[in-house]
Amino acid sequence: MKCSVYIATSVDGYIATPEGAVDWLHSAGNLETDMGDDLDMGFGSFIESVDCMVMGRKCMDMISSMNLSLEQWPYGDIHIAVLSNTVRTPPENLKGKVEMFSGKITDLVKTLESKGFKHAYIDGGSTITSFLNHRLIDEMIITRAPVLLGEGIPLFGKLDNQIRLVNSEAKAFANDFIQIKYRVNYL
């Protein structure tokens, strides 16, 4: 199963403020500009390419707190697995939308593969770092909002080893966001 990251950070590499807020993301960049075909910065075609998603409990809580309507739900009908060894039941407003998983990441990946899933969207800083340490991430698409937060929750945590990235691509959007893309090359 291919595992991909698609995530937004600040230029200093944070995915949220120390308190977990992401409002800076929506106010960052040039909001007046005409984005043309880049309005969703590739998120739509990325979501169409995946058939399942893995996130951590904190990521789930953040999404739950947004109280998204059916129209606002950004993940289509992809299968969503939430990693948690303590929480066994999803919040009320995510029931039927996510499935809790308790156990090892490698077992989750095997389970998803046995169900026929081919391409997973891996989300959340801790989850991405764990997947990297298990050498499971194949591709990363990181969209940097044009802002320095100065402190916050970093995308990347401590890694067991240095990891080489290849096939780099970069694009600056009209709103001053920059999207970079790499394949991961585990040695």
Place this chain on the structure above:
Amino acid sequence: MKCSVYIATSVDGYIATPEGAVDWLHSAGNLETDMGDDLDMGFGSFIESVDCMVMGRKCMDMISSMNLSLEQWPYGDIHIAVLSNTVRTPPENLKGKVEMFSGKITDLVKTLESKGFKHAYIDGGSTITSFLNHRLIDEMIITRAPVLLGEGIPLFGKLDNQIRLVNSEAKAFANDFIQIKYRVNYL
């Protein structure tokens, strides 16, 4: 005086390993590729555009430890000021090449301006963070080596305020390094 940053980091935002090593920078990326006109990734034309440089004591020590020959010296004949409130004399191999400065950053900038300098190259993580907190950085060119270090000395330290960046540019080089450029927009 215009103040610019030109610095290399890992994709997870580190300028050195926890021990201060930067050897990963020279082994990162596709070393076999033909870089064509991009061989120095813009460093030469950047250095030609500046007339002075400000770095911290740690940055000076790192350069001193490299024991560069005259031919290897990358900074041409630009004036180099080193910030330190404790060290008053440069290391033996940097004598005549750098000038120590003890005191406030704002006073250093005034001093450099009074000497007629127009464009300063600001180097080193702590120095860049201090300049940002003093709203003195105008432009940032960050070249990301295609590697995740997993831990290290971060480029950006804690900032007093969020800082907006504008006029983004991005370029992926053939060696898989990605260079991003921003102007800084203090509100």
